[in-house]
Amino acid sequence: MQALVIVAHGSHLNPDSSAPTYDHADTIRDVGAFDEVKTGFWKEEPSLREVLRTVESDEVFVVPMFISEGYFTEQVIPRELRLDGWDVSEWDSDGLNASHATLTASDTDQWVHYCGPVGTHESMTDVLVRRAESVTGDPDVGDGFGLAVVGHGTERNENSAKAIEYHAERIREMDRFDEVQALYMDEEPEVDDVTDYFESEDVVVVPLFIADGFHTQEDIPEDMGLTDDYRTGYDVPAEVDGHRIWYAGAVGTEALMADVVLERAAEAGADVGDAVERVRRRTRGTPAAGD
Structure with a gap:
């Protein structure tokens, strides 16, 4: 079994902050690319610290819904997920080309493929x-x-x-x-x-x-x-x-963001089949101006 966990900042003050993360998770869940699709947040529940415990799969692909490489992606998320042996050099990145690193979550023994943030992906x-x-x-x-x-x-x-x-x-x-x-x-x-x-x-x-x-x-x-x-x-x-x-x-x-999440996971080794193309077909419609 393989699982996808989308992690984001969230907010105690703005309930709409987590809405895009939930929406993209729903899209990916609907196309059946993973056995499980979960979400975790820094400022909302389920917390980053607990989210892996909600996952049954032994192999987990974690994709950060963040724009840039920095404090949250390099320090907070790996620490809260308890990724054993994490060091930012695992990404071998100049600030734009983080791809993925594979480590073990020390408290759950899950094999975690930790991906770079969506914001720096070419898609x-x-x-x-x-x-x-x-x-x-x-x-x-x-x-x-x-x-x-x-x-x-x-x-x-x-x-x-x-x-x-x-x-x-x-x-x-x-x-x-x-x-x-x-x-x-x-x-x-x-x-x-x-x-x-x-x-x-x-x-x-x-x-x-x-x-x-x-x-x-x-x-x-x-x-x-x-x-x-x-x-x-x-x-x-x-x-x-x-x-x-x-x-x-x-x-x-934007609905097409689900495609970026899938591509991040696929590049880390996830078997997503034709899910990327199906997501692109689903999100191809263009609404009227101002919608």
């Missing part, structure tokens, strides 16, 4: 583009549009910006959008000045965040000038300084 690029398609309602969106990939950014962890730059560059190389820019909340170039960085009249803004919360629902819309008060809502698209801003909300809420 996340496709999810960002799909998010642009979803918010505009146009599966061919690109010509005449700019695209901003937005991250939190912090000078305390250089890896925080690496994932943003990585995916922005990959989308730029597609030559699909007229302009592609990486922007940040806490670093330059800042998302507050989004219209300063684009000549395109239409700009899609996609936050590289796992869940919609304080930053994506309140800070970013107000910082960009979509609204003076997030509680009053805003239009999609919204007119700002002569541009139409198509604000997509957190990329982690």
